[in-house]
Amino acid sequence: MDVNNVIEAGLDAPHPVVAKVDLLGMDRAAMEAYFTQIGEKPFRASQVMKWIHQFGVSEFDEMTNLSKALRDKLKQLAWVRTPKIVAEQYSEDGTIKWLLEVDNHNSIETVFIPEKNRGTLCISSQVGCALECTFCSTGQQGFNRNLENWEIIAQMWVANKALGCKPKEERRISNVVFMGMGEPLLNVTHTFPVARILMDDYAYGLSKRRVTISTAGVVPAIDKIKDEVDVSLAISLHAPNNALRDVLVPINQKYPLEVLMPSLYRYVEGGHSKKHVTIEYVMLDGVNDRIEHAHELAILLGDLPCKVNMIPFNPFPNSDYKRSSNNAIHRFKDILEAAGLQVTVRKTRGEDIDAACGQLAGKVADRTKRTLHRVHFEPRPLT
Incomplete structure (x- = not known):
């Protein structure tokens, strides 16, 4: 479903089927393109980036220099995921x-x-x-x-x-x-x-x-x-x-x-x-x-x-x-x-x-058992 069709149908339409878009990982070019796609001015990208990355804000309601209508739209269409x-x-x-x-x-x-x-x-x-x-x-x-x-x-x-x-x-x-x-x-x-x-x-x-x-x-x-x-x-x-x-x-x-x-x-x-x-x-x-x-x-x-x-x-x-x-x-x-x-x-x-160089391990569910996703190397004779 096209994002603009969802907007035109009304944000209060029952259960609009649209996957939320993550904004945290967008660089400026991608975010400007996104705001253009949803019918907003590209400069909104710089405003939202500052809120997310400089002020550490993940909730759209806290982005006070955005209009309430835009904040409501973003709550429906996007999110800022954090681990x-x-x-x-x-x-x-x-x-x-x-x-x-x-x-x-x-x-x-x-x-x-x-x-x-x-x-x-x-x-x-x-x-x-x-x-x-x-x-x-x-x-x-x-x-x-x-x-x-x-x-x-x-x-x-x-x-x-x-x-x-x-x-x-x-x-x-x-x-x-x-x-x-x-x-x-x-x-x-x-x-x-x-x-x-x-x-x-x-x-x-x-x-x-x-x-x-x-x-x-x-x-x-x-x-x-x-x-x-x-x-x-x-x-x-x-x-x-x-x-x-x-x-x-x-x-x-x-x-x-x-x-x-x-x-x-x-x-x-x-x-x-x-x-x-x-x-x-x-x-x-x-x-x-x-x-x-x-x-x-x-x-x-x-x-x-x-x-x-x-x-x-x-x-x-x-x-x-x-x-x-x-x-x-x-x-x-x-x-x-x-x-x-x-x-x-x-x-x-x-x-x-265990934070020194070479010691990081994390928690990895190795679903491939170290074979299927291993980088393939072509052997060559040593000289």
Whole structure:
């Protein structure tokens, strides 16, 4: 049934059959198109976006600069869905983790990391993950489905409300990273619109440099970022050669380093100023932290504009990996810096509440038993 036919028939008509439209997950272009469709001026989109994202309002009756007639119309035709907070945990270091229920069988985790000069929110893009990176707890939990627009942006909405953020005040959440559960570039249909909402001045107004998409290396989607959202990019590299990366990050079997690395150079060409790639490298004792690995990595990265983010491994149940020693980490760092690379050793945050990098698990009803929805990798001979 056409929305306009429902309106013309009268909002009080008995039991109009029309599915309510979710507004939380709409970027401005989509919301402007929606208001035009229901016979309203497109500028209503910016008004509603401000109410939802800046004031944290989910009830149309509270949107006081909208006419009563429009509020009544929206109550009939639309809604602002928000997830249920199942649990909220606080770390001794100030990190906060929320467990959010997105349906009757699945929950996702979102983490806020406060620092001296910024606050970072780590959000999820999928329920579980199909990539099976062997050092990541999420990858061992199975995969259920992609998150929809509203389920992804709702994490920012919930965190803002929980932290008491208000418009025109200094942001407590200054950075957002798609580094939670899931591979965001296997869900670009929903990830990209959410990135646009995060950067919209009528929503959260974050700059492109403060929104980061982290990927294990989905090359076709990397090539779309610059044209569609132009946000910052982080690569979960974790190995300096194909043989090792095939094991640690299995998607490398489909997009090996000789395919991935050129895509990173294409990404940094043009786009927003001072563009670089963040290289994520988890430090695994005796696996990828040897002197020869550091030299290989330095050669691999070459003159790519990048920053290397070394991540001490964060253990999780039933993992066979161990964290590299401090000596190994510093030796590795010294070699990279001697090669002219900019390197940071990430400080582990939220480990006492399982909120550290690689520890997010949530609650995943793995309906596929880790086979049907697994990303298909074409094996290739190692060289």
